[in-house]
Amino acid sequence: MINKLVENIKKTNAPVVVGLDPMLSYVPKFITDKAYAEYGETLEGAAEAIWQFNKGIVDATYDLIPAVKPQIAMYEQFGIPGLAAFKKTVDYCKEKGLVVIGDIKRGDIGSTSSAYAIGHVGKVQVGSKTYVPFDEDFVTVNPYLGTDGVKPFIDVCKETKKGIFVLVKTSNPSSGEFQDREVDGKPLYEIVGEMVDKWGKDHMGDDYSYVGAVVGATYPEMGKVLRDIMPKTYILVPGYGAQGGKAADLKPYFNEDGLGAIVNSSRGIICAYKQDTYGNFAEENYADASRAAVEYMIKDINSIF
Secondary structure, three states, X not given: OHHHHHHHHHHHOOOEEEOOOOOHHHOOHHHHHHHHHHHOOXXXXXXXXXXXHHHHHHXXXXXXXXXXXXXXXXXXXXXXXXXHHHHHHHHHHHHOOOEEEEEEEEOOOHHXXXXXXXXXXXXXXXXXXXXXXXXXXXXXXXXOOOHHHHHHHHHHHXXXXXXXXXXEEOOOHHHHHHHXXXXXXXXXXXXXXXXXXXXXXXXXXXXXXXXXXEEOOOOHHHHHHHHHHOOOOOEEEOOEOOOOEOHHHOHHHOOOOOOOEEEEEOHHHHOHHHOHHHOXXXXXXXXXXXXXXXXXXXXXXXXXX
């Protein structure tokens, strides 16, 4: 699947991923009104609203982008109906030819880690039949439990040709409380980066590993160091836009060929219609505002090369 991601990025000339992280407050009133009219002010109604919101954005942007990244917590908050909306979103994006990165940030050990992996990027056996539950192409993984927590994901991904993005240096302000602590003379995030490089060598695509890394846009100097540590690792870069990351800071995350990184924007895209910049778009045209925001982001990111 890493080969498809690289192929999609080359085809679109857009090293960007749209984060489908819907909150009800992001959804235009005309969508929620229709969903509540059909399902009432229920969990089912909320799930229908975020699904229709997502569908509109995907329909307006899928030809511009290589991938999407739905954050599962935004769906889990609506319980089982929310998870059904997550699954509908994953399936619809794949129908549109997009690579789907499930932002699930799971991290456990043994059979529990395997179960997470099977549920999201694997196949589950039920009697004589085999099913593919959520069917994302990649998922995000928390490495805090070490190799015991990561290897089960890699094992499942080897069977299904799918991949993971391991949290290495995250974009949030307090990430340094743990990630920047020195261990044997180097920050912990560098040690995690070395492990990602090691894990990745056992699961390679044509040019890049199926084991990627998450490195926040808000720490470009650290990104430069980690790019050197993980030369064959694709880097998923959150923090652009709403969290303060700027395109000018992103060049160190990429390799000389212009590949090696994919930059995420969530609120900056899906809430574009709420921004002054796109104020000429009416609420009913929220998806068109998202398309305009994607076009700007692609131009902005490509300006660094």
